[in-house]
Structure formats: structure tokens, C-alpha cells
Amino acid sequence: MNSESRSYSHVSFWRWALLLLIALTFLPEIVVLATSAVAKLKGCQAGSNVTCEIGPSSAGEIIRSALEAGSFVGLRFSDGLAAIWLTLGFFLIWKGWMRLSSRLLLGLAISLVCAFVPYFGPMLSIGSLVNPNCNPNEGGVGPCMIYGGNIGVVAHDTVRLAWRIADGAPIALGIFGIY
Numbered sequence: 001m002n003s004e005s006r007s008y009s010h011v012s013f014w015r016w017a018l019l020l021l022i023a024l025t026f027l028p029e030i031v032v033l034a035t036s037a038v039a040k041l042k043g044c045q046a047g048s049n050v051t052c053e054i055g056p057s058s059a060g061e062i063i064r065s066a067l068e069a070g071s072f073v074g075l076r077f078s079d080g081l082a083a084i085w086l087t088l089g090f091f092l093i094w095k096g097w098m099r100l101s102s103r104l105l106l107g108l109a110i111s112l113v114c115a116f117v118p119y120f121g122p123m124l125s126i127g128s129l130v131n132p133n134c135n136p137n138e139g140g141v142g143p144c145m146i147y148g149g150n151i152g153v154v155a156h157d158t159v160r161l162a163w164r165i166a167d168g169a170p171i172a173l174g175i176f177g178i179y
Contacts, residue, residue, distance in 0.1 A: 014096030021089055022110060025117055028070030032125040035062045044147050047131030051148035060149015063126070067154045070122035074161045077118040078168035086114055086175045111176035115169040122158040 023030075036046070039059040044052035052059040077085070089110045097103050126136065126146070134144035140156040 011096050014092050018089060018092040018096060018106075018110075021085070021092060022113065025073070025085070025113065026121065028066045028073060029117075029121045029125040031066035032063050032070075032122075035059050035066070036129060039147050046129040046146050047133050049133070049145065049148055058149045059147035060145070060151060063129070063146055064149065064151045064154055067122050067126065067151065067158055070118075070125070071154060071157050071161055074118040074122065074164055074168070077114065078164040078171075080171065082114050082118075082168055082171045083175050086111060086172060086179075089114075090175075090179050107176055107179050111172045111179075115172035116165065119162050119165040119168060123162060126155060126158065 035054065036059070038054055039046075039052045042052065042054070044050075044059060054062060073081075090107055093103050093106045093110075097106065123136070129146050130136065131146070134146050134151065134155060135142060136144060136155040136159045138156070138159050140153055140160075144151040144153075144155040146155075
């Protein structure tokens, strides 16, 4: 009985580590969505010209920083970080699951996450914040004001980031094929 509980806690550690690794990929999008939710709870409007303060910072500044981080992650994933991230993920799957079918299914799932989320996640996270003062586009035309803060060109960069999927998705799917 004691050896079984130690074995389960050992496996549980690897499973939690995989969950943390996957959550790190979503962190910039989670920050954007959480900031937007807090701003809405405070009664702020995304299209308003009035700055929405959240603690010592404004909602616009927090969203801009999160979008910059999300764009950075997407660019690095398309440059090859996806291969390292997936290799680490596959190692955690190998340590945390015993059955081959579970390993392959989870490997495919994180490969698909790695193939799409870093490129479309930032754009989708601000989709609900598009307003007359902020209409992100590939051409970078027009300012982008969200919650009274100037998001700058980073909103336009999130739209252009989707094109990097042509570089990153083959890496992710190729690494899964090797796995």
C-alpha cells in the first residue's frame, strides 16, 4: 500500500508538471482575459477613452504587456522553441502515463496546442475588445485604444502573428511524428 501511494504521487508530480508547462503557453492570453474580466467588473468599457485603473497600473497597460509577451512567445515558437517545448512535454508524458495510447493521445493534443495557440491565441484573446477605437489589422492602420490606454502596434502585431503558423505548425507536427 505504501509503495502504491509513493508511485501514484510520483506519477502525479509529472502530470502536474505537464499541466504547468501547458498553462505557461496560455499565460499571456489568460492575463488578457482576466484583466478584461476585472475591468468589466469595475464597470469599464473597452471602447471608452477613460483610463481604467486596476491597482497601480491601467487595464490597457496590462493588456499591452500581455500581448507583447504573447507575440514574443509566438515568434519564438515559430523560430524553433516549439521543438524544445514539445520535447519537454513528451518527456513529462512519458514519465506520467503508462499506456501507449494515453501517451500518443496526449502527445497529439499538446502538439496541436503548440501548432495553433501561440499564433492565434493573442489575436483571439483581444477579439472581444475590438471597438471603434481599436480595430487590429495586418496593415497596422489606425491607433488602438482599449480601456482608455493606447495598446499601440502590438494589437496589429497579434494579427500578423497568425501568418507565423506556416513556420511553427510544421515544427510541432514534425516533432510529434518523431515522437
